[in-house]
Amino acid sequence: MISIRGISKSFGETKALQDVSLEIQKGELFGLIGPDGAGKTTLFKILVTILLPDAGQASIDGLDVVQTYKKLRHQIGYMPGRFSLYQDLTIYENLRFFASVFGTTIEANYDLIADIYSQLEPFKDRRAGKLSGGMKQKLALCCALIHKPEVLFLDEPTTGVDAVSRKEFWEMLGRLKKRGLTIVVSTPYMDEASLCDRIAFIQNGQILAINTPEGITGKFTKPLLAVRGKDTYRLILDLRKAPFTDTCYAFGEYLHLSLKTDTVSEAQVHTYLQEKQHSQVEIQSITPTIEDTFMSLMHAS
Numbered sequence: 001m002i003s004i005r006g007i008s009k010s011f012g013e014t015k016a017l018q019d020v021s022l023e024i025q026k027g028e029l030f031g032l033i034g035p036d037g038a039g040k041t042t043l044f045k046i047l048v049t050i051l052l053p054d055a056g057q058a059s060i061d062g063l064d065v066v067q068t069y070k071k072l073r074h075q076i077g078y079m080p081g082r083f084s085l086y087q088d089l090t091i092y093e094n095l096r097f098f099a100s101v102f103g104t105t106i107e108a109n110y111d112l113i114a115d116i117y118s119q120l121e122p123f124k125d126r127r128a129g130k131l132s133g134g135m136k137q138k139l140a141l142c143c144a145l146i147h148k149p150e151v152l153f154l155d156e157p158t159t160g161v162d163a164v165s166r167k168e169f170w171e172m173l174g175r176l177k178k179r180g181l182t183i184v185v186s187t188p189y190m191d192e193a194s195l196c197d198r199i200a201f202i203q204n205g206q207i208l209a210i211n212t213p214e215g216i217t218g219k220f221t222k223p224l225l226a227v228r229g230k231d232t233y234r235l236i237l238d239l240r241k242a243p244f245t246d247t248c249y250a251f252g253e254y255l256h257l258s259l260k261t262d263t264v265s266e267a268q269v270h271t272y273l274q275e276k277q278h279s280q281v282e283i284q285s286i287t288p289t290i291e292d293t294f295m296s297l298m299h300a301s
C-alpha cells in the first residue's frame with residue numbers, strides 16, 4: 001500500500017533521511033518511533049507530498065508522491081505535529097474550511113468523524129485558539145479526516161496532551177483502523193508504540209529496526225535487571241563502570257541494567273554494589289520493554 005524505496009533528504013550538511021526503505025500494508029496501524037530530530041517529520045512531509053526527496057521513490061496505493069501528487073492528496077489525510085488549525089476560526093469554521101478545500105462538506109462525510117466530533121459539537125462556536133490541547137487534537141484529527149482519506153498520517157498527535165486524552169486518542173485510532181483506514185503515526189512515547197501493528201525505529205535519518213512490538217522486544221536477548229538504591233546518581237556511575245555492564249539507563253525510579261552475559265548473577269551485582277558502599281539496594285530481573293530495545297539498538301548503532 002505504502003512503498004518507500006531508498007528515500008534520502010538533506011538540509012545543507014544535515015542528512016535528515018538516509019536511504020530509507022519501508023513497506024506499509026493496507027489497513028495497518030504503523031508507528032514511526034524515534035527521538036527529536038530523527039527524521040520522522042521529514043519522512044511524513046515527503047509522503048504527504050509537501051517536500052521533495054533528494055533521492056528515492058515513494059508511492060501510496062500505486063500513486064507516486066512526486067509524479068501524481070495532486071491525485072494523491074485527495075486520498076491522504078495529514079495531521080502535522082504543530083497544530084494546523086486556524087486559531088481565530090471556530091471549531092465549526094475550521095472543519096468547514098478543511099472540507100471545502102477538498103470540495104466536500106461536513107455533512108457528506110459526517111459519519112467518519114461523528115464519533116470524535118460529537119465530543120466537540122457542544123463547543124462548535126468556540127475559537128480553536130481557546131481550546132485545550134486534547135480538544136485541539138480531536139479537532140485536528142477531524143480536519144484530517146473530513147475528506148474521507150484512505151490513509152492517515154499523524155505526526156506526534158499526542159505530544160503535549162494529557163494522559164486521559166492520549167488514551168482516548170488511541171482508542172479513536174483503533175476504531176478508525178477497524179473501518180479500514182491505513183494509519184501511520186509517529187510518537188516519542190514508547191507505551192504508544194506497543195499499540196501499533198508494526199513499528200519502525202528511526203534515528204539519525206536511518207531505520208534501525210522494523211517489526212511487530214513483540215518482534216522488537218524479542219530482539220533483546222541480554223539479561224535485564226531493574227536496580228534501585230539510595231543514591232541514584234552514584235549508582236548509575238558505578239554500574240556503568242562495572243565489568244558486567246552492557247548498558248545502564250534511568251527508567252523512572254529504577255535503573256535498567258543490561259548485562260553482557262547471562263553468567264552474571266543478581267547476587268554478583270549485589271556484592272559489587274555493596275563493595276562500593278551502596279545502601280538500600282534492590283535488584284530484580286525484568287522483561288525488556290520496547291524502550292529497552294530501542295535504547296539498546298541506539299547504543300549499538
Ligand SMILES: Nc1ncnc2c1ncn2[C@@H]1O[C@H](COP(=O)(O)OP(=O)(O)OP(=O)(O)O)[C@@H](O)[C@H]1O
Pocket residue numbers: 011014015016034035036037038039040041042043156
Ligand atoms: N527545513 C529544514 N531546514 C534545515 N534543517 C531541517 C529542516 N527540517 C528538518 N531539518 C533537520 O533535519 C533533521 C530531521 O528533522 P525532523 O523534523 O524530520 O525530525 P523529527 O524526527 O520529526 O524530530 P522532531 O520531533 O524534533 O520534529 C533535524 O536535524 C532537523 O534539524
